[in-house]
Amino acid sequence: MQNTISGFSKLTKIEKVNWILKIYFNNDETSRNLITQYWNTDEKLQKLHDEFIENTITNFYLPLGVAPNFLINDKLYTIPMAIEESSVVAAASKAAKFWFKRGGFRAEVISTTKIGQVHFTYPGDKTDLKNYFESVKSKLISDSSAITKNMERRGGGILDIELRDKTEALENYYQLHATFETLDAMGANFINSCLEQFAQTFKDEAIANNIKGIDIIMSILSNYVPECLVKAEVRCHIKDLKDKDIPNPKAFAEKFKQAVAVAEVEPHRAVTHNKGIMNGIDAVVLATGNDFRAVEAGVHAYASKNGIYSSLTHCTIENDEFCFWLEIPLALGTVGGLTSLHPLVKFALQMLSKPSAKDLMKIVAVAGLAQNFAALKSLTTTGIQQGHMKMHLMNILNQFEANATEKAELIEHFKTNTVTHSAVVEAIEKLRS
Numbered sequence: 394m395q396n397t398i399s400g401f402s403k404l405t406k407i408e409k410v411n412w413i414l415k416i417y418f419n420n421d422e423t424s425r426n427l428i429t430q431y432w433n434t435d436e437k438l439q440k441l442h443d444e445f446i447e448n449t450i451t452n453f454y455l456p457l458g459v460a461p462n463f464l465i466n467d468k469l470y471t472i473p474m475a476i477e478e479s480s481v482v483a484a485a486s487k488a489a490k491f492w493f494k495r496g497g498f499r500a501e502v503i504s505t506t507k508i509g510q511v512h513f514t515y516p517g518d519k520t521d522l523k524n525y526f527e528s529v530k531s532k533l534i535s536d537s538s539a540i541t542k543n544m545e546r547r548g549g550g551i552l553d554i555e556l557r558d559k560t561e562a563l564e565n566y567y568q569l570h571a572t573f574e575t576l577d578a579m580g581a582n583f584i585n586s587c588l589e590q591f592a593q594t595f596k597d598e599a600i601a602n603n604i605k606g607i608d609i610i611m612s613i614l615s616n617y618v619p620e621c622l623v624k625a626e627v628r629c630h631i632k633d634l635k636d637k638d639i640p641n642p643k644a645f646a647e648k649f650k651q652a653v654a655v656a657e658v659e660p661h662r663a664v665t666h667n668k669g670i671m672n673g674i675d676a677v678v679l680a681t682g683n684d685f686r687a688v689e690a691g692v693h694a695y696a697s698k699n700g701i702y703s704s705l706t707h708c709t710i711e712n713d714e715f716c717f718w719l720e721i722p723l724a725l726g727t728v729g730g731l732t733s734l735h736p737l738v739k740f741a742l743q744m745l746s747k748p749s750a751k752d753l754m755k756i757v758a759v760a761g762l763a764q765n766f767a768a769l770k771s772l773t774t775t776g777i778q779q780g781h782m783k784m785h786l787m788n789i790l791n792q793f794e795a796n797a798t799e800k801a802e803l804i805e806h807f808k809t810n811t812v813t814h815s816a817v818v819e820a821i822e823k824l825r826s
Contacts, residue, residue, distance in 0.1 A: 402448060410450050441734065457680060457737060458482040459744075462489040464497025465759050472760055473741035474676035479785050481672045484767035485760060491636065491770075495629040498762065500755035506552060506620035507724055509584040511569035511592045512610040519558065521604070522567065526556040529598045533569070536594045540586045549574040551587060569595065572620070577750040579683060579726030581614055588612035616687040617694045618722045625758035626718035627766065634715060638774045646715045648773045649708060653717075656704035666765070667696055667705050670719070673764030677757045681745070682731030682738035688723060695722050706765050719762040723754045789817045799824060 396416050401409065410428055418424040428451045433439040443449040455475045460482050463470040472489075474482050492498060515522050534551055541550045552572040559566045569591055573584050592612045599607045634642035656666035671689060678685040696705050706719045727750050731738050742748065745756060786807055790800050803820055810816065 406443065406449065409448060413450065438736065445731070445734075455679070457741075460485040460489055460760070460763075462486065462493050463756075463759060463763070464489075464493045465500055465755060467497065470746075470756060471744060472677055472756060473680040473744055474673070474760070475680040476672065476676035478672060479788055481676060481764065484771075485673055485763050488763035488767040488770075491766075492627050492763070495627070495633055498625055498627055498759045500623065500625040500759050502751045502754050503622040503624055503720070504620050505574060505751065505754075507573045507575055507580055507584060507614070507618050508620070509571045509573065509588045509612070509614040511571075511588055511595065511612045513567055513569070513592075513595075514565040514606075514608045514610065515567055516565045516606045517604075519560075523556060525599065525602065525604050526569075528602075529595065530554055532598060533591045533594050537587050537590045540583070540590060544575065544578075544583060547576055549576040549578075549580075554591065575726070575750075577726060577728045579724060579730065579750075581684075582729075584614040585612065588614070616691045616724070618691055618724045619695055619698065621722050621724050622720060623723050623754040623758045624718060624720045625755065625762045626716060627762065628714060628716040631710065631713045631715050638770065645773065646710055649715075649717075649769055650710055652769050652773050653704055653706060653708040657707070658701075658703070660702040663696065663702050663704050666768075667693070669768040670705055670761040670765045673760035673762075674721075674723075674757055677760045678725070680738070680741045681725075681727070681753060681757075682735050682741075683725050683753075688725075691722050691724065706762065717762070717766060719758055719765070721758060721761065723757055725750050725753050725757065727753055786812050786817060789814060790821075793818070793821050795821065 398412065401412070404412065410425070414420050414425055414428075431451045431454065433442065433452065439452075442452055455477050457473060457475045459471050459473055461471040463472050472485070474485065476482070533554055537551065544550045550573070552574055554572075555570045557568040557570045559568060569588075571584075571588065571591065573580060573587070575583055589612045592609045596607060596609055599605075631642050631646050634645055639645045656663045671692065674688065674692070675685040678688050692705065693702075696702055705721055706717065708718075709716045726732060727742060727748055732742060733739070745753070748756060786804065787800075790803060795803065799821065802824060803817070806820055807817070810820075
């Protein structure tokens with residue numbers, strides 16, 4: 394193929410850029426300037442970024458915003474959020490302010506157990522395999538001592554290993570299902586190293602004990618962590634929900650509860666409902682150097698745990714008390730990985746008072762709950778577009794390269810006029826004519 398290349402990874406950064414510009418941009422200088430203007434002028438810092446991933450050519454920036462006034466378990470936080478979507482930070486901030494006046498958020502970590510599995514096949518007798526596993530289980534753990542000693546010194550390590558029979562789902566398929574406590578580390582490398590040692594010992598001991606037929610498929614952690622759970626909630630008397638957008642708090646509470654109920658039973662609504670929750674969660678996970686893809690995958694699997702994709706949040710009204718809560722799996726870390734490398738991640742964690750992994754779980758869960766509350770409050774009162782489109786106004790103005798004077802006039806104009814893309818375009822054209 395015309396655009397294939399061998400040894401690309403061995404090229405210098407400049408050589409990579411030059412190849413891309415030659416092949417795809419006809420050596421366009423505007424494209425070259427676009428790439429280089431995002432390089433950090435601090436060479437040491439840029440080299441650090443370059444080494445986060447492979448084949449780096451430039452930096453891809455996201456805005457880092459903050460949402461103040463989050464009262465969580467009686468402690469005040471300003472929460473960092475890295476995200477490109479307009480209105481997310483504003484919505485979180487608005488929800489934080491709303492609940493600050495009503496006692497704030499409560500959050501608790503229910504459990505912190507993480508999971509890894511050695512997947513293998515065995516065509517022989519199930520009883521023989523079970524007896525072999527019981528005989529070798531202690532050696533699986535002891536052979537991993539070099540990997541686990543530091544984690545154990547801090548109070549973590551391997552919790553248990555089970556043999557799981559999955560042959561009803563797939564012929565001859567079994568698992569070594571292991572659980573771990575990794576404390577303030579996300580623990581991916583720790584877990585995977587333990588699993589690979591389990592697999593090696595399991596296979597070697599099988600050979601030594603003349604157990605034939607065990608074939609290791611793979612050893613890998615699971616991003617589905619239904620036993621690494623955190624709960625966040627808000628509650629208050631119904632009458633205390635009253636504000637300028639909620640003149641009738643009882644009617645609001647009932648409609649809000651119905652909106653959550655819809656998401657609990659209707660997957661089409663639940664996906665959008667939960668996406669809004671993840672707007673808040675992902676933004677904080679990313680800002681604190683954690684793996685938002687892993688969090689997304691695990692959370693959405695948890696949303697389907699009862700056989701239908703459903704809402705992650707729930708609402709009750711009992712004895713005139715409104716309660717809105719979220720319970721989700723979150724495997725997070727505050728040490729290791731980017732948390733000790735990326736300067737802005739260190740900045741974000743310091744702003745959060747250098748939280749433990751458990752503290753961060755609570756903060757992230759609260760951000761998701763706040764985001765969902767803000768969205769449902771808008772949907773059941775003024776409508777989602779009123780606030781969203783006003784936040785989106787600046788994006789539209791920037792698309793049309795509005796200058797400072799034009800922005801000032803149009804922002805003032807749309808304080809009393811409905812924001813739509815066509816309305817903004819019409820207003821810009823009218824102003825410029």
